[in-house]
Amino acid sequence: xxxxxxxxxxxxxxxxxxxxxxxxxxxxxxxxxxxxxxxxxxxxxxxxxxxxxxxxxxxxxxxxxxxxxxxxxxxxxxxxxxxxxxxxxxxxxxxxxxxxxxxxxxxxxxxxxxxxxxxxxxxxxxxxxxxxxxxxxxxxxxxxxxxxxxxxxxxxxxxxxxxxxxxxxxxxxxxxxxxxxxxxxxxxx
Numbered sequence: 001x002x003x004x005x006x007x008x009x010x011x012x013x014x015x016x017x018x019x020x021x022x023x024x025x026x027x028x029x030x031x032x033x034x035x036x037x038x039x040x041x042x043x044x045x046x047x048x049x050x051x052x053x054x055x056x057x058x059x060x061x062x063x064x065x066x067x068x069x070x071x072x073x074x075x076x077x078x079x080x081x082x083x084x085x086x087x088x089x090x091x092x093x094x095x096x097x098x099x100x101x102x103x104x105x106x107x108x109x110x111x112x113x114x115x116x117x118x119x120x121x122x123x124x125x126x127x128x129x130x131x132x133x134x135x136x137x138x139x140x141x142x143x144x145x146x147x148x149x150x151x152x153x154x155x156x157x158x159x160x161x162x163x164x165x166x167x168x169x170x171x172x173x174x175x176x177x178x179x180x181x182x183x184x185x186x187x188x189x
Contacts (some may be wrong), residue, residue, distance in 0.1 A: 037182045051131065058188045081118040092145050097116070101113060107128075109124055110125075127160065154166065
């Protein structure tokens with residue numbers, strides 16, 4: 001939720017303090033059912049860095065598919081290119097991955113891509129462009145996040161540096177702790 005790798009350590013503010021900010025946080029009452037649903041939706045939107053209109057499109061797309069709407073929603077968000085770049089270790093955070101993509105530092109299947117919300121498919125190859133500035137930037141990022149695990153649906157090759165999408169993610173591959181059924185209930189009202 002926070003920038004970079006801070007939430008992966010013990011210093012993460014969300015795990016240290018599970019109450020809202022402010023002097024009178026202890027006075028606040030419990031959330032209503034609507035408040036709990038809204039909080040889950042906002043948490044998911046902020047985790048993946050999408051705005052409301054884009055989030056609505058993802059929900060509409062998930063509702064059109066057969067099966068569990070919540071799972072389809074999470075898988076659609078997990079397949080975003082900026083999320084995949086972050087998982088591959090080419091960027092320290094999703095916002096940094098989004099910036100790398102919009103500035104044209106990455107290729108997908110040998111073609112330059114500038115759209116962070118591009119959904120990846122099985123077999124796609126994601127690689128940094130062969131420019132000196134891009135190589136330096138990604139080398140420094142890889143050094144800072146050394147040891148981060150790559151999900152089972154992705155694979156990273158070091159020489160030459162590139163990532164491959166082995167297959168599409170499933171619900172168990174989603175890294176965020178979220179109750180997607182609450183989001184579906186809220187958005188279906």
